[in-house]
Amino acid sequence: MQTLLTYSHAIAGSIVLILGLINFFNRKGSKNHVITGRIYVGAMWWICLSAFLIIAFYRFSFFLMVIGVLTFYASFVGVRVLKRGKTNNIHWYDWAVSIITALFGLGLIGYGINIFLMVKGFHWLGALSLLFGAFTISSGVRDIRFFLSNKERQHLWWLYQHISAIGGSYVAAVTAFAVQNSRLFMPEDYNWLAWVLPPALLNPVIAGVVRKYRQKNIRTIAQ
Structure with a gap:
């Protein structure tokens, strides 16, 4: 479980870093901006949740x-x-x-x-x-x-x-x-x-x- 959380945390982090940069240049309010933004937020929330689980159960x-x-x-x-x-x-x-x-x-x-x-x-x-x-x-x-x-x-x-x-x-x-x-x-x-x-x-x-x-x-x- 710790390995799964750690690797998924890292993958979500990579997604956030890439999509955040892309959305910085996307036209605000465009369809691409909205779709990319939703994926970004979903990945970010998984980063936070997986981090809380790792901190709570493995490395406080x-x-x-x-x-x-x-x-x-x-x-x-x-x-x-x-x-x-x-x-x-x-x-x-x-x-x-x-x-x-x-x-x-x-x-x-x-x-x-x-x-x-x-x-x-x-x-x-x-x-x-x-x-x-x-x-x-x-x-x-x-x-x-x-x-x-x-x-x-x-x-x-x-x-x-x-x-x-x-x-x-x-x-x-x-x-x-x-x-x-x-x-x-x-x-x-x-x-x-x-x-x-x-x-x-x-x-x-x-x-x-x-x-x-x-x-x-x-x-x-x-x-």
Whole structure:
């Protein structure tokens, strides 16, 4: 079972890396984009589920569990905003997933603090736990605040959130690939950079794509 989970996890990861890149260049909303996107999300959810099973039964790691939660959350939100953009309905599971994600982030911060207390000094896993814990909390809290907001929704808000969320899930996949293969392209003492460099390099690209669509929308409205 462990072998099956591990190999299927790797295969799904390869599918995500390839399709995520293809969909980045596909015309948004096209038939190819929709079909590729559905396969991407299905593969991503299997990555998360298989990771949870491996962590739970074979190699427990609270840090990796929270990263899995964050990755699932990003892909879940990316799908749900498309539905909510059409119906404007927020269901109980939208609240539940956001709250649970924020709580896992809080737990990861506590985990990081505990590492520092145990080693009585600096430790890269503790630092990464604080960094990703804070990001996980902010992700959940941001959406909770969005649910509670009574402000008028920005035009095409769901498109911007979709790009940001799905893009974030792709960054997580690239980061996982970099971490698993870090020994091939960097010294062991600097393996922690594999956790930091993909988000640092790719998140500005995703933000730029969102900004591009915002400006295009503004020009369309102005005309």
